[in-house]
Amino acid sequence: ADGAPRVVVVGGGLAGLSAALEALAGGAHVTLVEKEARLGGNSAKATSGINAVGDDAQVAAVKARGLTDSVEMFAEDTMSSARGEADAELVRLLAAESAAAVAFVERHGVSLSVLSQLGGHRAPRTHREPPKEDGRPRPIGFDIVTALKEALLATPTSHLNVLTSTEVTSLTTLNRGGRLRVVGVDARAADNTLMGLDADAVILATGGFCADRSPGSLLKQYAPDLVSLPTTNGAWATGDGMRMAQDAGAALVSMHRVQVHPTAFVDPKDPDALTKFLAP
Secondary structure, three states, rough: OOOOOOOOEEEOOOHHHHHHHHHHHOOOOOEOOOOOOOOHHHHOOOOOEEEEEOOOHHHHHHHOOOOOOOHHHHHHHHHHHHHOOOOOHHHHHHHHHHHHHHHHHHHOOOOOOOOEEOOOOOOOOOOEEOOOOOOOOHHHHHHHHHHHHHHHHHOOOOOOOEEEEEEEEEEEEEEEOOEEEEEEEEEEEEEEEEOOOOOOOEOOOOOOOOOOOOOOOOHHHHHHOOOOEEEOOOOOOHHHHHHHHOOOOOOOOOOOOOOOOOOEEEOOOOOOEEOOOOOO
């Protein structure tokens, strides 16, 4: 309806798809902008699971092992692994809302009923899909992204505009009473057409920065010792959203905390490739 809030979501991976669906559910008009030709991002390659506490499957798994668990314990484990660098309020929110996140995924048709206990957790919290009939694991990231993408694209176009092959180049800001407020984005389409998108809210869901090894890259700035390592990030993970937020006055935190995984699949034909798939 006219007068509905306008939301621009930048990035079409799992975070962006989820944000767009939730904004639509709240009555907003949504424009989703993705610089690649397809939605999905790195999330489509994810192979592990989603950590959560308090949903029925997790409660049953904890009980079966004779353990106890709670939102508080999940938050404590997360803070412990963060070694003092995490925001306690955000960690608490993540833990408290984690069961709702699992329910959100399952409402879109992806079962997360299999529980595992992974490193750093005092109880089984990692939710995974049941295996295929032949016992092979299901590609959880691809399945979730596919389900959310189908749900999003089923939305009436009067409420949703999806722009692929379109790169957001900057946040537009307005100075109100001495404080900058983000009021939209500037973007460039594949044919170099420039556009401005006004918004009541802008959600940055642009992913990481570890695929950019250029001299001025965020990786070289914050973790120069890792520049020579391969990455499992797609070539699109160049830190665009972080740079735009910084240009608009936001502060970046914990940028040096780049996760390094010890194993990846190596292509015998190209063993030195700088982009690889994670080996669980």
